[in-house]
Amino acid sequence: MKNRLKVLRAERDWTQADLAERLDVSRQTINAIEKGKFDPSLPLAFKAARLFKLRIEEIFQDDE
Amino acid sequence: MKNRLKVLRAERDWTQADLAERLDVSRQTINAIEKGKFDPSLPLAFKAARLFKLRIEEIFQDDE
DNA sequence: CCATAAAGTAAAGTAGACTTTACTTAAAGT
């Protein structure tokens, strides 16, 4: 699973900690997701989509 | 988290077991998701979206 | 150089997604 979080953060000049706070998760969780260590839960994916006003598919891409 | 799996199944005349097989999960998992016992993982949501040729948001709705 | 902020990483723990086995209930046909 790929994702565009790093770019979306960069566009807004947000740190991982900033994004973590807005999504109400730990900074390590953002880091792990950005690094592809694990996939976010569906509720977290929805939260990110709401935050960025994008569709889930525009943030996360299933690579298969 | 609500979802339209039951309706999408009905439109295709699929049982929970049919859908489970197509999504490569157990029948109990489909049952639990339909009944709202837990949310699917993001990869499973993507799989369902691919199967039904719909967007994730058209199948699963975050209720908040 | 040195300080500071951001990112990376790791271990240990908790919660939730999912499995298998197995039993129960509901609906439908014969």
Next chain:
DNA sequence: ACTTTAAGTAAAGTCTACTTTACTTTATGG
């Protein structure tokens, strides 16, 4: 009534998402 199929449910186990704490690495600016 009896059988069969689908749906519902529950317990115990595994795996993964996520937390907290804490330490290391990588910029960047002074």
